[in-house]
Amino acid sequence: MSAPIEVPRWVDLALVPALAVVAAFLVAGLVVLAIGENPLSATLILLRGALGSGEGLGFTLYYATNFIFTGLAVAVAFHAGLFNIGGEGQATLGGLGAALVCLRLDFLPAWALVPLGALSAAAFGAAWAFIPAWLQARRGSHIVITTIMFNMLASALLVYLLVNVMGKPGSMSVETRVFAPAAHVPFVHELAAQFGVPIPASPLNLSFVLALAMAALMWVVLWRTRLGYAIRTVGASPTAAAYAGISNTRVIVVAMLISGGLAGLVAVNEIMGVQERLLLEFTSGAGFIGIAVALMGRSHPFGIVLASILFGVLYQGGTELAFDMPSITRDMVVTISGLVILFAGALDGLFRRPLAAAFAGRGKGA
Amino acid sequence: MDVFGFGIAIFDSGVRLAVPLLFACLAGLWSERSGVVDIGLEGKLLVAAFAAAAASHRFDSAWVGLAAGIAASIAFALVHGFAVISQRGNQIVSGVAINMLAAGLTALVGNAWYGQGGRTPPLEGAMRYQPLTLPGAEQAAAVPVVGRLYAYVVSGHSVLVYVAIAAVVATSFVLARTRFGLRLRAVGENPAAVDTAGISVTGLRYAAVVIAGVLCGMGGAYLSLDQAAAFLPLMTAGKGFIALAALIFAKWRAWPAFWTCLLFGLLDAVAIRLQGVVVPGVGQVPVQAIQALPYALTVILLAGFIGRAIPPRASGTPYVKER
Amino acid sequence: QEVKPAIVYDLGGKFDKSFNEGVYNGAEQFKKATGIEYRDFEIQNDAQREQALRRFARDGFSPIVAVGFSQASAVEKVAKEFPNAKFTIIDMVVDAPNVQSVVFKEHEGSFLVGLLAAKASKTGKVGFVGGMDIPLIRKFACGYVQGVKFANPSAEVFQNMTGTTGAAWNDPVKGAELAKAQIDRGADVIYHAAGGTGIGVLRATADAGKLGIGVDSNQNGLHPGKVLTSMLKRVDTATVATFTQAKDNKWKAGVSVLGLAEGGVGWALDDNNKALITADMKAAADKAAADIISGAIKVHDYMSDQKCPG
């Protein structure tokens, strides 16, 4: 990806991003000043809003859940040398998959319905990624175009289905009926309550655990299995893969299926966990944030989890900010996110290079 | 309206829809031919559209608007350049960041200035580009086919449309026939070769990125000063990404880029007119199906006819001598 | 005790040139009139609906206006959690002891502007541009078509939808293209129900010397003399009403359906367009309005059976 600068792992995964985020906030602070608010108190509100309360934390992690899924999705494809911009569409289809199961099979008990729903979500996401993957592998159709197009197709499909087929008859809202309770992925606060631990309500649900599990699983798959080895080989050197007798076609398709499946899991959080019904645009851009998350996380599951939580903080903290400083609109939050991505994702060299020099005495010579 | 006239109308609107794509697509072409991947086209279009609208409204001149749009777009292009050329940052991440920054800042500033959620007031009179009637268009309109083509398709667009086409000619000429073009083509394929030939890789890439800025600037200005005659937040509606697709579709070459964008524009124009058609047997085709048509067709064409598109070899990777 | 009103807008945001903006205008009027401050919030994603409502309720705000049909389930939940907070939802019915639902008979208003369109049209061809193909918009279209046919049974109505993503409500360029396409096919009056996209529609009709019809709030002023009229959906008055009721402790839960009779919908006539509205057009519109109120004319509501006659 970028210049080979050697720094200790922890510096790469923690210190550099931290510095970058600080820098981003400094710049964002200027914008806040320009609007005539106090950057410091703004930052405090943002942080307190995101991490200061049980509810805030809940929201932060709830957002992070989506980003972990989409981030992992992008990363897996990336390791295979593919740039999957299709997370948005794949997640949308995941929603469809989840909804179909939750609506059609709602006679099933929760222990069966929820896993089935999740599987179906993943399956649909994967299916939506399959066609671009196959076209890339067999026909060489550039996956960036096809996945962009498939995002559009997915939204068209969803609108059609919700308006003409699956929607609640006689209702204005473009959404399905609410699922049966059995389809609900339990909220963390509900569970906690069962164990007599009262914690404030938030959309944070078990999908977060699923997301973490997926991150761990992806790490194992990528660095501890033959499949992962094959994927990384194809990504790093298609010629070496050919020499080794690893089929590029197979790997491309498999990697994209995994990628699409992960993206599809967003639905488990949004549709089965929080909304309990299928509705338009429920992905609200998670697919694109996933790109930034994956690259900021150096396509490493651990980095991705960190980056996801960072964005969770920005989203939730930003919401609180918009509440407490009415003059700061939701656009401010978008701006800050942009700055963070810029500094932590693209201008990280500003911090990594000096650090690298400090640590290894390398980094000269070019 | 007769079939021919109908065809002309479609073509006319196809051209209008193609122009912003074309600007963005050429911008991407310059940038990526120099080895700098640019998925920030969308963002640059957006800031340009905003700056153009705002300036033109403030100074009551579309030309001032255009200048402002270009300036804003260049500014963002330079941010991208600094990040990926000087700092060797990740080009895709930088692009994503540019897009978000643009989305946020335009709305933020716009709201601060006009208090309408980032919208600018509608642009009137000198604030916007009016369609030009080329000499003799009226008379020509009487002449069948050729005359009408000239009158309705060739004539009757705003300056920027013709600029866009000029840009295609210029791009293909400069790339193919000039020193700068040769060096640019080379640096996108093998920067080390350019470096050892005694040419500054950094300089070339910055130049390319700035050109991309200029082109996006005009594209954005066309959106807000001509097509919509106002700025609305997120009004680019994904054009930057479609342009990216077009670029790959065109395999990073100028004239193919022109045809691809025109094709995309036409597909859109046709789809618009197909809404509500009744297919015998099937009955009325769902709107969504028709809205999806251009995208589906793009995929089919790509898979069917275009085949493998190999980007400039060095694109996406920063230039480092360290191995 | 003082009222602490609050508003949670729909995804479109408070400046969507549509009902969100209507609510905002209403709140501003109320503020001017009474000097009572209010708070509002623009959500960014679906999860924030509940969050915002809950947040306002917890901070003791009331009444809390939730704008848009998408808020229904959120309002339902939060209203249960805060029984003594007052909620008002717009464009949707939520059945709860502390929720007031305000819905509008857009079809009636659309019928009238349809009628006017048909009368103003020289070509006998008129157009409709919607944002997204969703029930609400079909309801607008359906009423419009009925109005057109009522005035001129042989009239032709072109219908276009803008897109399938959120961008559909914010794409003036596409809006203009759609309008131009309809104009190419002969339409000379075009009605839009597409939020920000409509700006492009009105722009295109104005540029082509045709007539546009605004929606929700009075858009006649956007291109004076070039906008035939606007279908008014008095979300603003509804908002003022809720706030005032709450202020005078007259706020009541339940459903209020605002149609022509209640002055909840109507069509705009002002200096900008009075030159365009001939005496007999006005007469016809007023007569139709009276008949609709009296029930002599039944305007079919798309929502009643998801179908549209003709």
Next chain:
Amino acid sequence: MSAGGEGAGSPEPAPSLELVGIDKRFGEVHANKAVDLVVRRGSIHGIVGENGAGKSTLMSIVYGFYEADAGEIRVNGRPVRIRAPREAIAAGIGMVHQHFMLVEPLSVLDNVMLGAEGGALLRAGARKARAELERLSTEYGLAIDPDAIVGDLPVGLQQRVELLKALVRGADILVLDEPTAVLTPEEADHLFRLLRVLASEGKTVILITHKLREIMAVTSRVSVMRRGEMVATLDTADTSPGQLAELMVGRRVLLRVEKGPARLGALRLQVQNLTVVDAKGTPRVRDVSFGVHAGEIVGVAGISGNGQSELLEALAGMRPIAGGRITLGSTEIGPELRDPHVLRRRGLLHVPEDRLRMGLVPPFEACESAILGFHEEERYRAGPLLSRDAVIEDTREKMESYDVRPPAPLLRTSKFSGGNQQKLVLAREIERSPKVLLVGQPTRGVDIGAIEFIHRRLVALRDAGVAILLVSVELDEIMGLADRVVVMCGGRVTGERLTSETDERELGLLMAGVSEQAA
């Protein structure tokens, strides 16, 4: 004695190039340590040294591609600051890089013009450049089609383009970094004749090479580098290959492998009328037939780009074949078996020509590269997972037995030196006691020390009864190792000889396509 000689007697003019205390580090790698060098005008000056000794770095500094951390460069006695190639070119220095600096999708003309276009528009410049190429091709016999796409040219011609670039810019100090690595003996001789002409015209030539034979043949003086230091500069006349080798490596090395006669076993690999066409549909291998027995080394000689690579890849199952049959042991390799993976299981192993593009995965840890192609094997498994411990352990053993330096299984592959990378590949393939071993360019860019080691291994393998097919562009390597040699030209076999009954001259002719159908 060679042309360079005449500089020797005559009164010293200012040296055309003088380096004083040049020092350069790449991070922890100290590539050049206070290097001094004096190069006489009009001489051909050789620089030898092991891989990684710092030769390329030193010359890259002279050429301004890298900037020295310390030291001074003098051209014709005058100190010059050379911070960028631009300044080197201005100072009249031209360089033919070890790793070509060419833009493959562009034409020869474009590559030559790049940086010397002469005007904002290409037209005028192009005409001049054409004329110039015309002149050079007649004057020095450097014929080339100006409109050919460089990427499509064989390496030999690509190097010619590099040379032409330097000449067109009117360089009078010409640096060639390992130019002959990609040339046939004929081409090499042709190049040397050219260099002598240039020298006689007063140009100064600096020649970097591993091949002592060439040093002795063309240079008038020679400098030896070791581990970044300049250890000696001698008149070629007063030295010997043995001495130079010793100076380079710092110990005695035997320059040729000694091996007993081959004890042939059963026919292990048989190729009949094999034809291979590339993606563009042009035939690369035409109707080739030969066989390899257990216990013999069959060499495939040929100018690079004459189908050897395609042959090798086809045999390894990496390329579809258009015609003919391949028989491994007793089983014919049908399409279903034509997969590197399957063939490996059947004992056909492959040391690829290009270690960085095929043999290894540069960004991987060494241990991961060390299982490339074998990651499915039982021994690396732990249930469904790859057993990392097994992989690391296995790699460590290989590194020890093959003296890979540094013996660090977790170091990134790209961090190893070429020679050590090559040893890693050999270890991986050889250790699996193959029945048939395909070997491509085993010692390309590898230093004498490593070459010696690798050659010994191959001979030992042969004596252990492995059937070895050795593809190499180094004729001495073929002559030294192979028992039999198949010569290819233009995809055809132009002759087959016993190495004991032929010589470089004959093979050279066959390689050039002058085939007397004897075999």
